[in-house]
Amino acid sequence: xxxxxxxxxxxxxxxxxxxxxxxxxxxxxxxxxxxxxxxxxxxxxxxxxxxxxxxxxxxxxxxxxxxxxxxxxxxxxxxxxxxxxxxxxxxxxxxxxxxxxxxxxxxxxx
Amino acid sequence: xxxxxxxxxxxxxxxxxxxxxxxxxxxxxxxxxxxxxxxxxxxxxxxxxxxxxxxxxxxxxxxxxxxxxxxxxxxxxxxxxxxxxxxxxxxxxxxxxxxxxxxxxxxxxxxxxxx
Numbered sequence: 001x002x003x004x005x006x007x008x009x010x011x012x013x014x015x016x017x018x019x020x021x022x023x024x025x026x027x028x029x030x031x032x033x034x035x036x037x038x039x040x041x042x043x044x045x046x047x048x049x050x051x052x053x054x055x056x057x058x059x060x061x062x063x064x065x066x067x068x069x070x071x072x073x074x075x076x077x078x079x080x081x082x083x084x085x086x087x088x089x090x091x092x093x094x095x096x097x098x099x100x101x102x103x104x105x106x107x108x109x110x
Numbered sequence: 111x112x113x114x115x116x117x118x119x120x121x122x123x124x125x126x127x128x129x130x131x132x133x134x135x136x137x138x139x140x141x142x143x144x145x146x147x148x149x150x151x152x153x154x155x156x157x158x159x160x161x162x163x164x165x166x167x168x169x170x171x172x173x174x175x176x177x178x179x180x181x182x183x184x185x186x187x188x189x190x191x192x193x194x195x196x197x198x199x200x201x202x203x204x205x206x207x208x209x210x211x212x213x214x215x216x217x218x219x220x221x222x223x224x225x
Contacts, residue, residue, distance in 0.1 A: 006152075033213060042114075042200050042216035043153075088152060090214075097168075098214055100152040 006089055006101030014109050019076040021087060021104040029091035032065050032072040033098070037086045046087075047074070079108050113137065114217035116201050121222045123195075131186045131220045133201035140206030142184035143214060146170060147198040156199075159184055160206055188222065195224045 006023045013019060023032070031050055035043035047058050049065035049072060056063055062075045072089055089101040114135045123129045133142065141160045145153040155168030159178040173192025178184055184203075188195045198221050202214040 031212070035216075040198075040219070040221070042116075042202075042219045045213065045215060048213050092212065097155060097158070100154075102152045103150075 004089055004091055004099055004101040006104055008104060009102070010105040010107070012107045012109065013079055015079060015081060017079050019079055019083070019106060020073065022071060022073045023089035023091070023101045024071045025091055025099070026070070027091075027093065027099075028069040029093055029099075030069070031092040032063070033090040033092070034061075034063050034072070034074050035088045035090065037088065037103075039085075043088055076106075079106075081108050081110060084108050114201060114203055114215060116199075116217040116220050118220060119218065121220055123222065123224050125224055126190045128187055128189050129195075129222065131188065131199055131201075131222070133184045133186065133217060135182055135184075135203045135217075137203060137205075137215070138181070139203035139215075140181070141204045141212070141214075142178065143202040143204075144168075144174075144176065144184070144186045145200040145202065147200060147219075153200060156186065195222060197222060 004023045004025050033048050034046045037043040047056050047063040052069050053067050054065040060077045064073045086103045086105050088103050090098040092098050117132045143158040144156040147153050154170050156174050157176040159165035162181050165178050175187045200219045201217040204212045204214045
């Protein structure tokens with residue numbers, strides 16, 4: 001099945017630093033979603049984007065729906081230890097299937 | 111509390127045995143989904159159902175079966191035909207077309223280990 005290209009694959013940063021990650025696709029999407037997964041748990045929805053160019057924030061998290069509809073970005077400002085986990089992007093064309101990125105593993109050091 | 115529950119959290123089975131994973135939701139969502147996650151990888155869609163008594167194959171349906179007899183329940187059976195069944199299985203649900211949103215929400219997952 002199709003998967004999105006998500007980068008970077010992993011990040012090791014110090015507490016307080018800002019983080020950026022992105023997803024790209026060869027296909028156009030109508031919806032972009034960003035999830036965070038803690039080890040051994042299910043993904044939790046962070047931000048949902050429904051319109052090209054849309055910029056949405058959720059606390060220290062900001063995500064953008066790329067203007068070409070083929071990419072999306074997630075930024076985390078002033079990282080803290082509980083930001084550790086795997087971040088997944090997901091794109092949706094029609095209303096029945098999500099296509100998931102390969103994940104970005106984030107490690108935050110004190 | 112509204113949400114999606116999966117049970118059990120950990121499941122061990124002998125090779126050649128069928129096993130059924132439970133997924134229940136009390137969110138009144140129309141659509142439900144099953145995904146498989148392998149270490150270090152993203153999620154792959156096994157089966158999905160947009161309405162009761164109807165379901166469709168996802169990208170990796172071989173060796174799996176599902177049923178959708180009730181709106182709130184979508185059990186997944188991992189059959190002996192599945193060649194590599196050991197994985198983390200995630201169930202999700204979404205309001206669906208009638209609910210005006212297709213954002214998916216996930217359960218806590220079941221880790222299946224076949225010995």
